[in-house]
Amino acid sequence: xxxxxRRPLRYAxxxxxxxxxxxxxxLGPDYQEPEVHWIEDWKTVLHGRPxxxxxxxxxxxxxxxxxxxxxxLNQLIERARSESPTLRIAGLRILESRAQLGIAAxxxxxxxxxxxxxxxxxxxxxxGGDLPRDNQxxxxxxxxxxxxxELDFWGRFKRGIESADAxxxxxxxxxxxxxxxxxxxxxxxxxAYRTTQWRIxxxxxxxxxxxxxxEITDRVxxxxxxxxxxxxxxxxxxxxxxxxxxxxxxxxxxxxNALNALLGHPPGEIxxxxxxxxxxxxxxxxxxxxxxxxxxxxxxxxxxxxxQVATQSAQIGIAEADFYPSITLLGSIGWSxxxxxxxPGTGSLAIGPGVTWNVFDYGRITNNVRVQDARLQQLxxxxxxxxxxxxxxxxxxxxxxxxxxxxxxxxxxxVDAARRSLDLANARYREGYASFQRVLDAQxxxxxxxxxxxxxxxxxxxxxxxxxxxLGGGWLATPIDQLIPEKLGSxxxxxxxxxxxxxxxxxxxxxxxxxxxxxxxxx
Numbered sequence: 001x002x003x004x005x006r007r008p009l010r011y012a013x014x015x016x017x018x019x020x021x022x023x024x025x026x027l028g029p030d031y032q033e034p035e036v037h038w039i040e041d042w043k044t045v046l047h048g049r050p051x052x053x054x055x056x057x058x059x060x061x062x063x064x065x066x067x068x069x070x071x072x073l074n075q076l077i078e079r080a081r082s083e084s085p086t087l088r089i090a091g092l093r094i095l096e097s098r099a100q101l102g103i104a105a106x107x108x109x110x111x112x113x114x115x116x117x118x119x120x121x122x123x124x125x126x127x128g129g130d131l132p133r134d135n136q137x138x139x140x141x142x143x144x145x146x147x148x149x150e151l152d153f154w155g156r157f158k159r160g161i162e163s164a165d166a167x168x169x170x171x172x173x174x175x176x177x178x179x180x181x182x183x184x185x186x187x188x189x190x191x192a193y194r195t196t197q198w199r200i201x202x203x204x205x206x207x208x209x210x211x212x213x214x215e216i217t218d219r220v221x222x223x224x225x226x227x228x229x230x231x232x233x234x235x236x237x238x239x240x241x242x243x244x245x246x247x248x249x250x251x252x253x254x255x256x257n258a259l260n261a262l263l264g265h266p267p268g269e270i271x272x273x274x275x276x277x278x279x280x281x282x283x284x285x286x287x288x289x290x291x292x293x294x295x296x297x298x299x300x301x302x303x304x305x306x307x308q309v310a311t312q313s314a315q316i317g318i319a320e321a322d323f324y325p326s327i328t329l330l331g332s333i334g335w336s337x338x339x340x341x342x343x344p345g346t347g348s349l350a351i352g353p354g355v356t357w358n359v360f361d362y363g364r365i366t367n368n369v370r371v372q373d374a375r376l377q378q379l380x381x382x383x384x385x386x387x388x389x390x391x392x393x394x395x396x397x398x399x400x401x402x403x404x405x406x407x408x409x410x411x412x413x414x415v416d417a418a419r420r421s422l423d424l425a426n427a428r429y430r431e432g433y434a435s436f437q438r439v440l441d442a443q444x445x446x447x448x449x450x451x452x453x454x455x456x457x458x459x460x461x462x463x464x465x466x467x468x469x470x471l472g473g474g475w476l477a478t479p480i481d482q483l484i485p486e487k488l489g490s491x492x493x494x495x496x497x498x499x500x501x502x503x504x505x506x507x508x509x510x511x512x513x514x515x516x517x518x519x520x521x522x523x
Contacts (some may be wrong), residue, residue, distance in 0.1 A: 026154070026155030034306070034486060063471065072275055075272050080263055083375065084264055087104070097164070097171040112146065122138055134174045146330075172506065174301035179298075189259045195455070202450050214234040233437070280458065296387070301390070302387060315376070335348070401463040407456050480502070
């Protein structure tokens with residue numbers, strides 16, 4: 001077979017090279033950091049709290065729960081990090097976005113690569129007519145390879161990779177934000193459980209005090225020295241206090257079940273909660289004068305929101321590329337033949353450019369660009385709203401931390417006064433100088449103030465946890481082999497060929513999307 005002439009191949013190669021060199025236009029806006037005009041001047045002042053503030057920008061917030069010095073809490077958070085379904089799902093989303101990035105990157109190469117072929121038995125039989133009959137049977141076969149490569153002349157595919165790349169880093173930031181939320185939720189539930197335990201203890205102690213009073217009035221009444229009124233009042237108060245315990249026990253079990261859910265376990269006992277029930281910790285709260293803007297914007301949820309803005313920004317360029325012609329290099333190689341003797345086989349080679357252009361779109365492309373731009377602006381506004389919410393969370397937690405500490409000092413004195421009041425009321429009642437109602441009032445006051453004291457302790461701890469959470473503390477960069485448990489990874493590999501995606505280290509990308517000048521330097 002005569003080989004095809006080389007001149008057309010040379011022309012096609014030159015055309016391909018020329019088009020490739022010119023394929024450098026990138027449509028659409030480059031990412032710009034959403035402007036939050038107030039962030040540089042914003043401060044959170046703790047309402048005159050004395051003392052020199054710590055430098056938060058230098059503080060290590062990754063293991064903030066260690067300030068409570070509670071081994072049980074440390075173990076629970078460690079278990080949650082390795083067993084939580086929420087973190088597993090966030091890790092799987094990173095793998096998903098990584099695969100999506102691979103799909104986007106493949107568009108820079110020939111998008112159509114097809115090998116086709118066929119073989120068939122053909123039998124021709126003639127009927128009628130005056131000519132001699134000549135029946136034929138033969139086998140025909142053919143094979144071919146078709147190639148289509150749309151050049152990225154307008155940056156459509158480059159923007160697609162940019163969008164997928166930003167979505168990947170957004171998924172990483174979302175996984176880190178899931179760590180922040182998980183650490184805070186575990187600590188919150190843990191101390192809510194401990195607080196409820198102590199509320200039950202206080203209720204039982206006060207019920208025991210009131211039971212003794214009830215037993216005394218019962219004996220006095222039976223001896224005929226007092227009226228039945230004292231007896232019934234004592235009995236009412238004792239039973240009222242006793243009735244608070246079952247509802248607290250319900251709360252205790254529900255809190256434990258919520259902790260089990262965070263750990264990915266069904267309802268049941270948690271070994272870390274079965275140890276000695278120590279008093280709630282007394283923690284020196286974080287002293288803050290102001291929050292550097294950089295620390296606020298480094299919160300994982302805000303970084304994820306910024307990456308989502310970058311993801312959508314690139315979509316505008318992808319939409320705008322539809323305004324312009326699509327330039328594609330097409331090529332095919334084919335060969336066909338059959339088993340008939342004397343019949344030559346056929347070989348073919350075709351190569352050249354192709355152009356498609358949506359000239360009349362009746363506003364479809366224009367409105368699609370508008371849709372993408374509106375979505376971008378929505379994400380920008382959502383980002384700004386999240387920054388405001390983050391600042392609010394910090395300020396709310398800060399004032400709560402300061403004021404619950406102030407309230408605790410008052411409640412401590414109040415409990416001491418209520419306890420002294422009960423002692424005096426008992427003494428005066430025994431000596432006959434006061435009615436039994438004074439004793440009942442003093443008992444009720446002690447129970448109420450002791451409960452308020454404990455609840456405020458729990459609120460103070462919750463406000464410290466909320467502040468660390470609002471500052472974005474409690475996350476670590478997770479290696480690829482820790483994103484999902486080994487057993488789950490093995491199951492996925494048995495089901496699907498994951499190549500190196502389950503073992504290849506995650507890339508070290510920027511914390512936030514680079515703006516236009518930074519992006520060009522990065523490239």
